[in-house]
Amino acid sequence: MISRELQKGVLKPLILKVLNENGRMYGYEITQKVQVLTQGKIKLSYGALYPILHKLEKDGTLQTESATVNNRTRVYYHITPNGKSVVKEKIEELEEFINTIQILLKPNLGLDTCI
């Protein structure tokens, strides 16, 4: 399990990436997908997932549609045409972040060699 503190900032790009690759998805499906892809290391809680989804919907990055499945209403989320650029931007930002962190973590590089 990766700690919540570390997860916090990467959840939004992560959710966007999953949605971008799979098209239309509902909440539970997203948590399952993330869990499978990360081999259970990242588990999205209700409290982490839905505020982000609603915020993205409000910003116009996502759109929802409802369908009745198994006697209940299921809300599907998908990325809007306008949202595509946001996805690209967020993922690039995340990649840059990961690369930067990697530079810091590489042995014999960074701080030690500077001194």
Next chain:
Amino acid sequence: MHLTSEQISHIEALIDKAGINYSHLKEDLVDHLCCDVEQQMTQGLSFQAALEQVLIQCSLEHLFDLQKQTLLLTNKLYAIMKSIVKSFGVIVPIMITAGALFKNFHLPGASVLLTLGFLLLCFLLIPAVAIISYKELNDKKNLVLHVWTAVAAIFLCTGLIFKIMHWPGANYIMFASIVFLLLLIPVLLIEFRKRLRSNASLILAFTGIILLLTSILFKMFHWPGATIILAFSFIIIGFLTIPIYLVQANGAPQKVLLAVILAIYIPVFGIVSVHKLNYTFEGDYKSMHERLDQIKIPHDFTNGTKSFPKMDFTNNYNQILAEFDAIETKLKSKLKQGDHYYIHSQKDSMLISEMDLLHEHIASFYGELVNHANEEQILIVNQIKEQLRIEKPSYKPLLYIHVLDRLHLKRQQFVHLNQLIMNPKYAQS
């Protein structure tokens, strides 16, 4: 394995109970919980066991917090109000408490702190809390209730500050707020019962608050029994409600803290509002005047055209003061100590204390005295007037200074009194 319609409605009822109603969050969560439960049931659990398992990981309180988080991210107004409450919720109580302390010890700045504190409370904090609560509940039916509560709270706080600062009209505002609150309580009780599981402490708390408000109302109209009702409300709140609440709280730190705060604030509020703040309407002022008129003033003092010119204003100062003391004692015995009275002239009304009124009466005797003073005496009076920079041609302020000087009254009281006398409209009345 799929859930039956009944099982789905059971979960829907749970989500309703958690108070989830923002946008399509309810549909999201019902579906998600159903999926989780189905997942658990595939491992052989019964519906009930599976649901319990899911709820352990994600409680109903947690779901309500989730809705708050969503609101915070998606609703700008809600986010702004939240930050207002976070910052001013700390500043305003500190300001008011500091103001009250300053006032108690007669330190400068008390009025500014209190007025500013109450102003922020009335027109920033209370509306912000009402907006937050309304947004969180997200129910159009609650709009009237929220507006009503906010207005009642604003009225109550405005009334309190008017009362503390002796501004005119305080009693009418207080009266309106208490009527508002009393009408509100039954509605609130019904609303709260829907949401809380156990309601023993709730009903007791509401009974206590109703009694508390009633005792203030009794006090306002000078009906007998205000203190007894207040005592009853304290017994109910202090010995029944708070202990029961503490037992129910089961040691949850937030709830214990709330109980402690309530245990301190309610008695303070009750005692202060019933005993320290005096509620006197117009009628009392008239009756008080009647009482004053009954006092017989020594004939030669008020009407003593013969005796006064003989008296040397400067040399007989001590004699005058002795007379003054005698009249003061008499008047004091007739007035209710600590009461405040409204003085109504044609266009103006003003709140004065029993002491102010006393001095006004005494000063008017001195006024009589100076009217009969000889030229030399008037010269002395004028000299003192110049020294004190009294511009208006009136002896009364000067005489006040004698009185006040003797009583060591505070400057503010003097200014207040002086205004009263300098006001020609008042002088006529």
